[in-house]
Amino acid sequence: MFPFITSQLKTIFMGFEQYHEPANELSDETRTFARMIVSLTEEAEAINWYEQRISVEKNKEAKAIMANAQKEEFKHFGMDLEFLLRQKPDWAKILKGILFKTGNIVDNGEEAEESVD
Ligand SMILES: [Fe+2]
Numbered sequence: 001m002f003p004f005i006t007s008q009l010k011t012i013f014m015g016f017e018q019y020h021e022p023a024n025e026l027s028d029e030t031r032t033f034a035r036m037i038v039s040l041t042e043e044a045e046a047i048n049w050y051e052q053r054i055s056v057e058k059n060k061e062a063k064a065i066m067a068n069a070q071k072e073e074f075k076h077f078g079m080d081l082e083f084l085l086r087q088k089p090d091w092a093k094i095l096k097g098i099l100f101k102t103g104n105i106v107d108n109g110e111e112a113e114e115s116v117d
Contacts, residue, residue, distance in 0.1 A: 043077035
């Protein structure tokens with residue numbers, strides 16, 4: 001009915017979608033954490049979108065450019081994750097028990113979770 005107003009309101013509230021609690025009650029650290037979680041999910045989405053585009057692209061040069069761009073998103077995802085892990089030592093400890101390990105992933109995850117209990 002009022003597309004301009006709807007669009008304007010959407011823009012105003014878009015920045016607050018990452019909060020599940022009133023933003024003014026959250027500490028600066030928690031708001032930064034929330035922003036970085038959103039960034040992490042956006043990088044994961046970008047990796048997924050490139051994966052799908054690469055899968056269907058027939059032009060080899062275009063495919064190579066997309067693969068290069070996807071690598072950049074891997075880096076962004078990794079930097080976001082590293083930032084978050086530095087804020088949450090238990091999360092870091094659990095991931096140390098899961099990532100870059102051989103063996104059964106579920107078993108490694110269970111052992112890693114127990115290590116922080
Ligand atoms: Fe990115």
